[in-house]
């Protein structure tokens with residue numbers, strides 16, 4: 001629950017505000033860019049919502065915020081915002097909302113599939129929040145939980161217990177320690193079923209992996225994201241905890257695959273044609289090689 005007494009001075013006057021517990025995860029700025037901005041190391045309200053839709057998105061940010069840092073001075077009915085998650089991004093791909101502080105607000109996703117295609121897939125872990133769990137259950141639960149890397153596993157064990165889903169994670173990121181059911185070894189790509197391909201991409205962490213769904217949707221964890229500033233794909237040099245040269249090398253592996261969507265844990269989502277993505281990926285690799 002956000003504290004009005006601790007509201008940041010950068011907020012404009014009015015109903016919505018951000019307090020000093022904000023960890024600068026970017027979720028609110030992605031969900032409600034007409035309301036929230038980055039003023040340095042934290043977010044604040046730069047413009048109060050004016051329309052019903054802007055208010056809805058600001059309330060969804062409040063629900064998604066990992067630290068409960070967003071508050072309002074007026075009372076709102078937040079049920080619609082609560083029920084909005086998981087929210088559809090495209091076709092059968094959803095953003096779970098309810099980000100977790102333990103994964104620094106990383107985004108997690110749900111692929112909705114019929115049982116005949118293997119059932120639903122959770123990509124990384126949201127917060128184990130009651131309303132979200134209820135909604136996920138109504139949407140068919142999860143058969144599989146793909147964990148891109150050790151930083152974004154949050155409440156994986158609670159979801160695994162609740163839905164009985166098989167978790168997939170790489171050995172090098174401590175999968176055995178976390179009790180994961182399917183442990184991936186080595187660097188070869190591995191098919192989980194007809195539509196799901198696991199591609200190990202060490203760099204951000206030693207055991208980082210991405211997941212390619214139907215050769216269209218690439219779930220990238222903290223390996224690859226869109227840069228609005230540079231208008232191309234990018235990687236995060238300052239958080240290459242394991243090895244930047246390894247991340248640059250493993251990025252090249254993705255040139256062998258087609259994808260139209262990049263869906264990261266941190267950083268911005270991007271959608272473009274497979275050809276455009278290929279060009280952006282080449283740009284990214286060249287930039288990585290120049291960046292020490």
Ligand code: SF4
Pocket residue numbers: 018021022023024025026027028029042043061064065066067068069070105
């Ligand atoms: S979602 Fe919350 S923690 Fe993340 S930037 Fe916004 S206010 Fe800060």
